[in-house]
Amino acid sequence: MFEILERSEMAQGTVVMNVIRAPKIAAKARPGQFVILRANETGERIPLTMADTDSAQGTITIIYQVVGKSTALFKTLQVGQFFLDVLGPLGQPTHIEKQEGLIICIGGGTGTAVVHPITKGFKNAGNRVVAIIGARTKDLLIMEDKMTAASSQLKVCTDDGSYGHHGFVSDILKEFIDSGQKISTVVAAGPVPMMKAIANMTRPHGIQTLVSLNSIMIDGTGMCGGCRVSVGGKNQFTCVDGPEFDGHQVDFDGLMQRLAAYKEQEAQSMNEASHTCKLGQDR
Ligand SMILES: Cc1cc2nc3c(=O)[nH]c(=O)nc-3n(C[C@H](O)[C@H](O)[C@H](O)COP(=O)(O)OP(=O)(O)OC[C@H]3O[C@@H](n4cnc5c(N)ncnc54)[C@H](O)[C@@H]3O)c2cc1C
Numbered sequence: 001m002f003e004i005l006e007r008s009e010m011a012q013g014t015v016v017m018n019v020i021r022a023p024k025i026a027a028k029a030r031p032g033q034f035v036i037l038r039a040n041e042t043g044e045r046i047p048l049t050m051a052d053t054d055s056a057q058g059t060i061t062i063i064y065q066v067v068g069k070s071t072a073l074f075k076t077l078q079v080g081q082f083f084l085d086v087l088g089p090l091g092q093p094t095h096i097e098k099q100e101g102l103i104i105c106i107g108g109g110t111g112t113a114v115v116h117p118i119t120k121g122f123k124n125a126g127n128r129v130v131a132i133i134g135a136r137t138k139d140l141l142i143m144e145d146k147m148t149a150a151s152s153q154l155k156v157c158t159d160d161g162s163y164g165h166h167g168f169v170s171d172i173l174k175e176f177i178d179s180g181q182k183i184s185t186v187v188a189a190g191p192v193p194m195m196k197a198i199a200n201m202t203r204p205h206g207i208q209t210l211v212s213l214n215s216i217m218i219d220g221t222g223m224c225g226g227c228r229v230s231v232g233g234k235n236q237f238t239c240v241d242g243p244e245f246d247g248h249q250v251d252f253d254g255l256m257q258r259l260a261a262y263k264e265q266e267a268q269s270m271n272e273a274s275h276t277c278k279l280g281q282d283r
């Protein structure tokens with residue numbers, strides 16, 4: 001059992017942050033890795049990135065968007081309550097080293113939670129790190145203070161222009177590319193169309209581009225094949241080979257198709273859960 005020590009809501013209650021006591025995971029975790037959580041015996045296994053870890057306190061932080069049945073159930077858990085299982089750390093950590101040029105870390109929506117530890121890791125390794133974060137509108141922006149602390153420079157964008165740059169994260173990336181500064185690596189996490197646009201922008205410039213993929217996972221240990229994605233024409237498992245891959249090699253269209261495969265069942269499951277009020281009782 002894994003106790004929730006802190007809880008807060010962001011982005012008008014659509015995003016929830018939990019600090020969870022998990023000393024063994026916190027001691028081993030590295031940037032880019034994730035955990036799989038289950039709220040109770042009948043709950044689904046849900047992969048979430050560790051947005052932060054504190055090995056001294058023995059805690060990990062998750063930040064998740066409430067999008068369906070399981071994340072809605074997670075949202076009902078309060079401080080002092082428990083996740084039944086937290087499995088991890090899972091996946092390959094980001095390869096972090098001191099690089100010659102600029103590192104640019106880009107987070108769209110809750111992708112910001114995914115790039116946060118990676119941004120921090122690159123900065124701690126002595127790199128100059130520009131972070132670019134974006135959301136549809138100001139009220140949906142998350143982690144501005146944390147990303148300011150984690151990076152050397154933070155740029156903020158909103159699609160509707162209510163805060164920061166009016167436009168997309170890729171507009172700011174283009175400004176950096178056009179400025180002629182040497183960029184060693186771009187890391188992106190967020191909606192698949194955003195990651196695809198960024199990879200398409202950096203490809204002609206030969207800038208190494210890592211994308212953190214959010215394929216649907218079941219076991220998270222390389223056994224079921226559910227999370228497979230085509231990278232450079234070869235099947236890779238996001239849970240054990242990723243979650244980060246070379247953005248120039250990923251078949252984003254195939255990934256989008258696989259992510260949409262269970263839309264009907266997901267909507268039905270959310271609908272049934274809210275109608276029978278099971279979300280609160282399931283614990
Ligand atoms: C490695 C990894 C790290 C992730 N990190 C974060 C994070 O830090 N913050 C965050 O908000 N989200 C993250 N996600 C996405 C998160 O796992 C899904 O939003 C969550 O599983 C949705 O479950 P649900 O039952 O609430 O929604 P559902 O109604 O079941 O599904 C809504 C959408 O979520 C996705 N999804 C559903 N089930 C799974 C599953 N078992 N595995 C992966 N995706 C699924 C699908 O795209 C689906 O269309 C991550 C996914 C992966 C693979």
Ligand code: FES
Pocket residue numbers: 216217218219220221222223224225226227228237238239240
């Ligand atoms: S989730 Fe089963 S192989 Fe990756």
